[in-house]
Amino acid sequence: MTVSALSQLVDPAACPRLVLKVGSALLVERGGSMRRAWLEALVGEIAEARARGQQVVVVSSGAIALGAARLGLAGGGRANLADAQAAAAVGQIALAGAWAELLEARGLVAAQLLLTLDDLEDRRRYLNASSTIARLLDQGAVPVINENDSVATAEIRFGDNDRLAARVAQAAGGDAVVLLSDVDGLFDRDPKDPAAELVREVQGIDEAVRAMATGGSGSGMGSGGMVSKLEAAEIAGRAGIALAIVNGTRERPLATAIDADSGTVFLPQRRDGGRKVWLGGRIAPAGVLTVDAGCADALGSGSSLLAAGVVGVDGEFARGDLVTIHSAKGDRLAQGLVEYTAAECRAIAGRKAGEQAALLGYAPRAAVVHRDHMVLL
Known part of the structure; x- marks a missing residue:
C-alpha cells in the first residue's frame, strides 16, 4: 500500500x-x-x-x-x-x-x-x-x-x-x-x-x-x-x-x-x-556529458553510455565523480558515476571502441557511464 x-x-x-x-x-x-x-x-x-x-x-x-x-x-x-x-x-x-x-x-x-x-x-x-x-x-x-x-x-x-x-x-x-x-x-x-x-x-x-x-x-x-x-x-x-x-x-x-x-x-x-x-537523489554533479539523439534513445532503453554517443564534455571531473547526461537540446536525461576523467572523455568523445586504446594509452573500459551506476531522470 x-x-x-x-x-x-x-x-x-x-x-x-x-x-x-x-x-x-x-x-x-x-x-x-x-x-x-x-x-x-x-x-x-x-x-x-x-x-x-x-x-x-x-x-x-x-x-x-x-x-x-x-x-x-x-x-x-x-x-x-x-x-x-x-x-x-x-x-x-x-x-x-x-x-x-x-x-x-x-x-x-x-x-x-x-x-x-x-x-x-x-x-x-x-x-x-x-x-x-x-x-x-x-x-x-x-x-x-x-x-x-x-x-x-x-x-x-x-x-x-x-x-x-x-x-x-x-x-x-x-x-x-x-x-x-x-x-x-x-x-x-x-x-x-x-x-x-x-x-x-x-x-x-x-x-x-x-x-x-x-x-x-x-x-x-x-x-x-x-x-x-x-x-x-x-x-x-x-x-x-x-x-x-x-x-x-x-x-x-x-x-x-x-x-x-x-x-x-x-x-x-x-x-x-x-x-x-x-544516486538519483544526488544534486551536485561535477560535469555534464552531452549525447546525440541515437545515444539518448539508447539510454532510455537501459543501455550504458558509450563514448561514441558523446558530443560534448563540460566541467572538470575525475573518475568516479557524478556527471549529468544531457541531450543535444539540453534536456537532463540521466546522471551517474563516470569511468573516465574529463580530459579522457574529451579525447574519446565520438570515437568507437577500436579507436579508444590509442587515444587513452590503455585498453578502454566498458562504458563512459555504466548503466549499473546510472539513473534516468
Missing part, C-alpha cells in the same frame, strides 16, 4: 514513516520571535501520529531567522555567508531547544542531526546517516534534522530544506514527505492570479508542471520556492515516496489540510533500488 491521497498521510498502513518539513516562515515571525503556540500545536499532531503507530522525522528550518534576530543582523541573517553561518550557530540552539522541550512535554524524545550536502552525496556518509536515523526511530525518538548552515558554504549546501527533506526521506526509508509551506500547494499559474486553480494531484513532473512553478519564497525568510519543491518531489518520487505540499500557516496544519482536502500530492512513478535511490 502506498500514499495516493492526502487522507492517507495519517494512515499507518499506507504511511508508517512520515517526513515532515517545516519552513522558516512558519516557525518564525518577521520580527524574529518563534511562533511557539503554532509549534506546540504541530508537536501535538506529531504526538497523535506516534500514537497511531506512525514514525515521524522532522526537517526543520528556522535557525538562521532565529539567530539573526538574536544577533541583530540585517536581512534576516542572509546578507552574506558569514552572517548566515553566525546566525545559524546561535539560532540552532534555540530551535533544537524548542523542539526538545515541546516534544518532551508530549512524552517524546527529540534527537538532533545537522547534515551537510556532502553527508548525503557521499555514499558511505549517506549510509551512516541512514543507519543513525533508523536506530533513532527504532528507539522511539523523533529525529529533528536541519542543514548544518554554520559550516556549509555556497558550494557545499542544499540551499533549501525542501530537497533536504526529500533526501532525508530516501535515507530514512520514508513513505511520504509533507512540505508545510506558506501556500496551499501547486497552482496552475501564479497564485496571485484570481483565475489560478490548485492542482490537487500530479502524476509525473514534466515541462507543463514545471511551467506552473515560480521561484522564490513569498515570506523573504526562507530559501526555497515552488521550483525547489518540484525538485524535491522528483527526488522523492525516484524512491517511490509520495510528496505533498500543504499550507502550514494554519493551526494544526496537517489535520486542517486533510479535513479540507486542500494540498497537492505528487504520486511516485517508480521505485528505484537502494543504490540508485542515492
Whole structure:
C-alpha cells in the first residue's frame, strides 16, 4: 500500500514513516520571535501520529531567522555567508531547544542531526546517516534534522530544506514527505492570479508542471520556492515516496489540510533500488556529458553510455565523480558515476571502441557511464 491521497498521510498502513518539513516562515515571525503556540500545536499532531503507530522525522528550518534576530543582523541573517553561518550557530540552539522541550512535554524524545550536502552525496556518509536515523526511530525518538548552515558554504549546501527533506526521506526509508509551506500547494499559474486553480494531484513532473512553478519564497525568510519543491518531489518520487505540499500557516496544519482536502500530492512513478535511490537523489554533479539523439534513445532503453554517443564534455571531473547526461537540446536525461576523467572523455568523445586504446594509452573500459551506476531522470 502506498500514499495516493492526502487522507492517507495519517494512515499507518499506507504511511508508517512520515517526513515532515517545516519552513522558516512558519516557525518564525518577521520580527524574529518563534511562533511557539503554532509549534506546540504541530508537536501535538506529531504526538497523535506516534500514537497511531506512525514514525515521524522532522526537517526543520528556522535557525538562521532565529539567530539573526538574536544577533541583530540585517536581512534576516542572509546578507552574506558569514552572517548566515553566525546566525545559524546561535539560532540552532534555540530551535533544537524548542523542539526538545515541546516534544518532551508530549512524552517524546527529540534527537538532533545537522547534515551537510556532502553527508548525503557521499555514499558511505549517506549510509551512516541512514543507519543513525533508523536506530533513532527504532528507539522511539523523533529525529529533528536541519542543514548544518554554520559550516556549509555556497558550494557545499542544499540551499533549501525542501530537497533536504526529500533526501532525508530516501535515507530514512520514508513513505511520504509533507512540505508545510506558506501556500496551499501547486497552482496552475501564479497564485496571485484570481483565475489560478490548485492542482490537487500530479502524476509525473514534466515541462507543463514545471511551467506552473515560480521561484522564490513569498515570506523573504526562507530559501526555497515552488521550483525547489518540484525538485524535491522528483527526488522523492525516484524512491517511490509520495510528496505533498500543504499550507502550514494554519493551526494544526496537517489535520486542517486533510479535513479540507486542500494540498497537492505528487504520486511516485517508480521505485528505484537502494543504490540508485542515492544516486538519483544526488544534486551536485561535477560535469555534464552531452549525447546525440541515437545515444539518448539508447539510454532510455537501459543501455550504458558509450563514448561514441558523446558530443560534448563540460566541467572538470575525475573518475568516479557524478556527471549529468544531457541531450543535444539540453534536456537532463540521466546522471551517474563516470569511468573516465574529463580530459579522457574529451579525447574519446565520438570515437568507437577500436579507436579508444590509442587515444587513452590503455585498453578502454566498458562504458563512459555504466548503466549499473546510472539513473534516468
